[in-house]
Amino acid sequence: xxxxxxxxxxxxxxxxxxxxxxxxxxxxxxxxxxxxxxxxxxxxxxxxxxxxxxxxxxxxxxxxxxxxxxxxxxxxxxxxxxxxxxxxxxxxxxxxxxxxxxxxxxxxxxxxxxxxxxxxxxxxxxxxxxxxxxxxxxxxxxxxxxxxxxxxxxxxxxxxxxxxxxxxxxxxxxxxxxxxxxxxxxxxxxxxxxxxxxxxxxxxxxxxxxxxxxxxxxxxxxxxxxxxxxxxxxxxxxxxxxxxxxxxxxxxxxxxxxxxxxxxxxxxxxxxxxxxxxxxxxxxxxxxxxxxxxxxxxxxxxxxxxxxxxxxxxxxxxxxxxxxxxxxxxxxxxxxxxxxxxxxxxxxxxxxxxxxxxxxxxxxxxxxxxxxxxxxxxxxxxxxxxxxxx
Amino acid sequence: xxxxxxxxxxxxxxxxxxxxxxxxxxxxxxxxxxxxxxxxxxxxxxxxxxxxxxxxxxxxxxxxxxxxxxxxxxxxxxxxxxxxxxxxxxxxxxxxxxxxxxxxxxxxxxxxxxxxxxxxxxxxxxxxxxxxxxxxxxxxxxxxxxxxxxxxxxxxxxxxxxxxxxx
Numbered sequence: 001x002x003x004x005x006x007x008x009x010x011x012x013x014x015x016x017x018x019x020x021x022x023x024x025x026x027x028x029x030x031x032x033x034x035x036x037x038x039x040x041x042x043x044x045x046x047x048x049x050x051x052x053x054x055x056x057x058x059x060x061x062x063x064x065x066x067x068x069x070x071x072x073x074x075x076x077x078x079x080x081x082x083x084x085x086x087x088x089x090x091x092x093x094x095x096x097x098x099x100x101x102x103x104x105x106x107x108x109x110x111x112x113x114x115x116x117x118x119x120x121x122x123x124x125x126x127x128x129x130x131x132x133x134x135x136x137x138x139x140x141x142x143x144x145x146x147x148x149x150x151x152x153x154x155x156x157x158x159x160x161x162x163x164x165x166x167x168x169x170x171x172x173x174x175x176x177x178x179x180x181x182x183x184x185x186x187x188x189x190x191x192x193x194x195x196x197x198x199x200x201x202x203x204x205x206x207x208x209x210x211x212x213x214x215x216x217x218x219x220x221x222x223x224x225x226x227x228x229x230x231x232x233x234x235x236x237x238x239x240x241x242x243x244x245x246x247x248x249x250x251x252x253x254x255x256x257x258x259x260x261x262x263x264x265x266x267x268x269x270x271x272x273x274x275x276x277x278x279x280x281x282x283x284x285x286x287x288x289x290x291x292x293x294x295x296x297x298x299x300x301x302x303x304x305x306x307x308x309x310x311x312x313x314x315x316x317x318x319x320x321x322x323x324x325x326x327x328x329x330x331x332x333x334x335x336x337x338x339x340x341x342x343x344x345x346x347x348x349x350x351x352x353x354x355x356x357x358x359x360x361x362x363x364x365x366x367x368x369x370x371x372x373x374x375x376x377x378x379x380x381x382x383x384x385x386x387x388x389x390x
Numbered sequence: 391x392x393x394x395x396x397x398x399x400x401x402x403x404x405x406x407x408x409x410x411x412x413x414x415x416x417x418x419x420x421x422x423x424x425x426x427x428x429x430x431x432x433x434x435x436x437x438x439x440x441x442x443x444x445x446x447x448x449x450x451x452x453x454x455x456x457x458x459x460x461x462x463x464x465x466x467x468x469x470x471x472x473x474x475x476x477x478x479x480x481x482x483x484x485x486x487x488x489x490x491x492x493x494x495x496x497x498x499x500x501x502x503x504x505x506x507x508x509x510x511x512x513x514x515x516x517x518x519x520x521x522x523x524x525x526x527x528x529x530x531x532x533x534x535x536x537x538x539x540x541x542x543x544x545x546x547x548x549x550x551x552x553x554x555x556x557x
Contacts, residue, residue, distance in 0.1 A: 041524040053540055084417050211445050211471055214498025232474035321416050324467050337451045352449040360501040
């Protein structure tokens with residue numbers, strides 16, 4: 001219908017398939033999408049402004065609320081950024097525990113992605129299985145930190161406390177079980193003819209365009225660019241590990257799906273290596289201005305009590321300087337631009353949110369497709385509105 | 391082929407000797423501070439040059455250094471997909487001065503520039519669609535400026551409980 005009028009429809013902000021409060025204004029020619037205008041900001045909490053008025057340790061729980069599906073990865077991004085600004089070396093054991101927790105968080109994030117992505121397209125079964133396995137990881141996270149969804153387990157200079165034997169036992173159980181579960185997801189989707197027809201050739205983006213539009217993470221790797229910050233600019237001890245970066249060829253929804261499915265295996269592989277080679281030693285950096293004294297010491301020693309009080313209320317003083325530090329989040333390059341001014345509050349904290357940029361590229365990926373395919377494109381880039389709006 | 395920070399700086403200085411105001415090498419990342427007039431030329435060169443080839447613009451960051459003049463800074467985070475280098479480019483901006491947009495070089499600059507405009511009030515000349523992005527359209531003020539109150543403007547105004555009028 002070349003002569004016909006364009007139809008404008010409003011998708012969201014509380015449409016279940018927009019994964020939060022994303023609002024898209026779609027202009028349709030018949031059922032074909034001609035123009036996409038995303039509207040964001042419904043979940044804007046001003047985390048960057050709040051952080052300017054807190055000390056460095058107090059910001060950690062705020063970062064949990066960015067990408068709440070994989071909260072530990074945000075902690076890792078923030079803590080390693082502050083450590084880079086402080087020029088601080090974290091003990092090996094702490095690094096390994098951090099990596100275990102972050103890779104678990106990545107699996108948790110991907111669990112939510114595959115569950116809801118399949119649910120949007122119409123495969124209802126997958127979400128029940130992924131949430132069953134997500135529950136196992138939540139229990140492991142709870143054993144380490146005491147919290148399930150937003151653990152705030154990492155600290156500047158290490159982790160909050162050492163892991164327990166029960167944690168290791170649960171983790172081994174999970175490592176043993178998870179390949180079977182993965183086979184289950186693959187059986188449900190990978191060769192499923194309906195799934196393939198709904199995802200192959202949809203939302204295509206070439207490697208050159210993907211880089212130009214600023215895509216990162218699995219969405220970029222689906223187009224064939226092997227940019228994974230864990231390998232490209234190793235941080236926090238990732239250079240000790242042996243893992244592969246899966247890349248796709250076509251850059252469509254199906255390839256992004258395959259990349260993420262392979263990342264499950266690679267994350268599990270990293271966790272296994274970290275657990276086997278877990279070194280002994282302290283889990284916090286040995287620096288009286290940064291690490292809290294142990295609770296036992298606080299109860300007996302007045303100087304330890306004062307030091308704990310001072311660290312909690314004031315926090316470390318950070319030198320003047322500006323850094324940009326990025327980690328591989330479960331959705332892409334999660335960067336922190338920190339400006340230190342010699343005081344205990346960050347002068348400016350800017351979060352480089354991968355989903356923010358991914359949503360800005362939605363129009364490129366959706367144009368020319370049917371309205372029903374818009375749902376699978378949104379699912380394939382795996383967005384979390386907490387991170388987009390900050 | 392990999393090139394390090396010193397070589398990048400050397401090449402840039404030979405190409406744009408007067409436009410590079412300062413350079414900082416802090417914690418392994420190179421930051422160059424460039425003049426506002428030459429910003430677009432330098433960015434185009436950084437993107438198009440075969441050896442440098444910074445093809446991914448990760449972010450655009452606005453910083454408010456209130457008492458200082460020029461008041462604002464805009465920092466661009468660039469990455470190269472050839473050998474994963476990082477470069478930070480920074481420009482100093484006074485109030486009511488427009489920064490040339492880089493959306494024609496990297497499409498990924500679109501939303502970050504809108505965000506800087508929304509939260510800090512720095513305008514970008516030539517931007518295709520410069521609207522507020524996180525705050526609502528008729529919002530007054532720019533929240534990430536240092537003189538913007540933390541609680542928001544409405545909360546800080548005194549009002550009379552009897553007449554419910556703002557004093």
